[in-house]
Amino acid sequence: MDVQQIFIHDTTWVFVAELIIRAALMFGMIIIFLRLTGKRGVRQLSIFELAIILSLGSIAGDPMFTENLPLVHALVVMAVVIAMYRLITWLMMKYQAFEDLVEGKSLYIVEDGELVLEKIKLGKMSHDEFFAEMRQQGVEHLGQVRVGLLESDGKFSMLFFQAEATRYGLPLFPKACQAIHRTEPHTYYACMYCGHVSLLEHANVVCPRCSKQQWTQAINTPYRA
Numbered sequence: 663m664d665v666q667q668i669f670i671h672d673t674t675w676v677f678v679a680e681l682i683i684r685a686a687l688m689f690g691m692i693i694i695f696l697r698l699t700g701k702r703g704v705r706q707l708s709i710f711e712l713a714i715i716l717s718l719g720s721i722a723g724d725p726m727f728t729e730n731l732p733l734v735h736a737l738v739v740m741a742v743v744i745a746m747y748r749l750i751t752w753l754m755m756k757y758q759a760f761e762d763l764v765e766g767k768s769l770y771i772v773e774d775g776e777l778v779l780e781k782i783k784l785g786k787m788s789h790d791e792f793f794a795e796m797r798q799q800g801v802e803h804l805g806q807v808r809v810g811l812l813e814s815d816g817k818f819s820m821l822f823f824q825a826e827a828t829r830y831g832l833p834l835f836p837k838a839c840q841a842i843h844r845t846e847p848h849t850y851y852a853c854m855y856c857g858h859v860s861l862l863e864h865a866n867v868v869c870p871r872c873s874k875q876q877w878t879q880a881i882n883t884p885y886r887a
């Protein structure tokens with residue numbers, strides 16, 4: 663193995679200078695093209711936007727360091743990608759079905775303080791993932807949430823019950839959410855799988871909603887933003 667071969671090969675100072683110019687130009691081009699998409703910034707990317715970023719990234723990458731690759735090639739390809747982006751964005755605004763196809767639909771995860779069962783059964787997401795998301799937005803238990811919607815860009819939108827309308831719900835913080843083995847009278851318990859709340863006779867009752875049998879004590883503290 664020849665270290666000289668790996669690191670330097672036949673690089674000349676002239677080509678190093680060319681690399682510096684190529685990289686600087688392509689970097690400038692990426693910024694100009696991203697501005698042309700009309701996006702303000704990228705916190706959460708939808709699948710479609712991620713595809714654009716990946717395309718631009720690979721288009722910009724090669725001309726940065728490939729000898730004999732004119733930058734005009736990259737320019738043309740980038741222009742095509744941006745034109746596609748604009749066209750698809752326009753089609754998505756015009757046709758809802760097309761948008762659902764490209765971006766994915768938003769999904770109801772929580773309705774009236776309980777998890778929406780079909781979505782969990784489909785395995786589209788893990789409990790932990792959206793429980794973490796809800797905790798970060800200050801939700802203590804599901805009984806505070808009237809509607810929880812998973813947007814197509816992965817963000818979580820929620821509507822809350824008014825303080826006096828807060829229900830008993832499944833606690834989302836680990837310490838408060840421990841499986842019980844005995845039940846107390848006149849106490850509400852929440853199904854740890856679907857969030858269904860019920861007064862239990864004993865700890866082995868099967869959840870009427872999802873047929874699991876793991877319960878934890880429900881809480882009903884109101885939501886404070």
Ligand SMILES: [Zn+2]
Pocket residue numbers: 853854855856857858869870871872873874
């Ligand atoms: Zn259940």
